[in-house]
Amino acid sequence: MNNLDLSKPILLYGSNISYFTGKMENYFRVKEISYEQKVLNYPKFERIMKEKVGIHQMPAVELPDGRWMTDTTKMIQWFESKIPENKIIPEDPVQAFFAFLLEDWADEWWWRNAMHYRWHYSEGAHFASRHLAEELLSSIPLPIWMKKILLTRRQRNGYTTGDGITKDNLKTVEKDFLKLLENLSNIFKKRKFLFGNRPSIADIGFSGPFFRHFALDPVPLEIIRQKAPFVLSWVSNLWNARVSKIDNDFEEGIPKDLEPLFREIGKVYLPYLSANVDAVKQNKTKFDFKFGNVFLKNARYSLYRVWCLKELRDRYSKLEEKEKTQVEILLKKFGCWEPLWRDKNLPLMDNQEEELPFRADRKMLGVNE
Template identity: 45%
Template sequence: MWKVYGSRVSYYTGKLEAYLRYKGIPYQSLPTPYGESRMLVEKVGAVQMPIVERDDGRWMSDTTPILLQLERERPEPAILPGDQVVGFMARLIEDYGDEWLWRPAMHYRWSYAYDRLLISNILVDEVGGFSKAPRWLKRRRIAHRQFTNFVMKDGVNDATRVHVDATYLAALDAMSAMLANRPFLLGDAPSLADFGMMGPMFRHFGPDPTPAEIMRNRAPLVFE
């Protein structure tokens, strides 16, 4: 039984969990132990989500190299298309999901009051145990930290907000077109592209109230 340290609302934890389930790799989902940050740095070099502790004692971090390593160890069912062109597209879409949808995902989560309240309450329960502050204060600290670091400092402001919103809408439209005549983004089986998009779609845009309503109305195939 592997241990996956992350969060049930984490972008990259959701991507990894979807892959582990597809591969049939049993794992235990655990909150990131921020109170043991020194140990995590020693094991993988940084405190981030997710971190994997394998049953053979090895540790892993960073979802893209994790998936590629596991593909070498457990090649069936494969998520890397055999066709070179389709394989390139799978890698490109995975990188797009990993890097370019992060900004709108964090914007929708922390810029809107109801979304912010919901997720900060969840994170208090998951990662706030090492702090002795009152619950309301821990929740406010989490919301302020996330909004400051991952919205304001990531360049989302009055001048860029329309563009950031449009990035999400463009992703929904492109995925809807791809899913109109096939069950997965690049064919009849999941590929690296699908798992790359699971981070933003499954763990941010899908469950967070504001982007979820947009997705249900604009892109029902993506929501499904």
């Protein structure tokens, strides 16, 4: 029961414009795990997911033995443990620690920016709402125009204006994206992937925001074309990469040009996780946040992201003493050490997310839970 039968394709349920479904597709392709992408219509999909894995979110994976899975981060770790060849997790534990830190940032921080560009601009909202209405809601007996309105309203209330973005701070959210493009361009003009000419879990993480959002939605795609074409090449390089065919190794240690990314994590993302911890402790479902150049008003709290912070800490705690010292020195240099440990006790539920990837306790943002 614990083994993985790869003689039949794995089924991947989700939309083909979904952030996390796109991430999982990139992983399966790079790792050459054969899969079939399937669409399940609403409301059936929601019902089945709640029954099989406890919550409803995309993507879901069904294994040939009939088991269902959720959560890309934990699913990828599970597949990596079952298929040890052609690993995408660096063998050097220090590199692996930093690769997972980038993956977490890509999953949890860039979601809001991606949703903003898709749903704020009518060009993106028209395209995405029509696509989703036809792809996922075809069994609901309402006219397309009404489904489009309902979808757009749901996504904005859940993930953009309902998650910290206002008319006054919208530009700070967009500037944050431009900074990311600048930092990534400096890397991808020199090599194909983040840690070398070989893809890692960090690249897979970034395929979430980029593959089905920034490099697909009309407004951010044009920005990338004009300002960061190397980033566009990286999106295709990853989609085309097959780890089994790549002889190159990762670069030694932490490449210098990744430092600006880690400094952003220390300046904005980890303080955000800590502000989220405070909000959860006080049961404030909405909270304000101002750090670095980013400013959010009434951002949604997330119980899931408290667990993400715990995962980062656990990853550090499991290192050998010598590696701990190396990681600590680097985290301190990047301004990440203090915010990583700022909150002594994390407000987690008992055994929260311990059954992942087969059962989940919380959605990332609890919209329509």
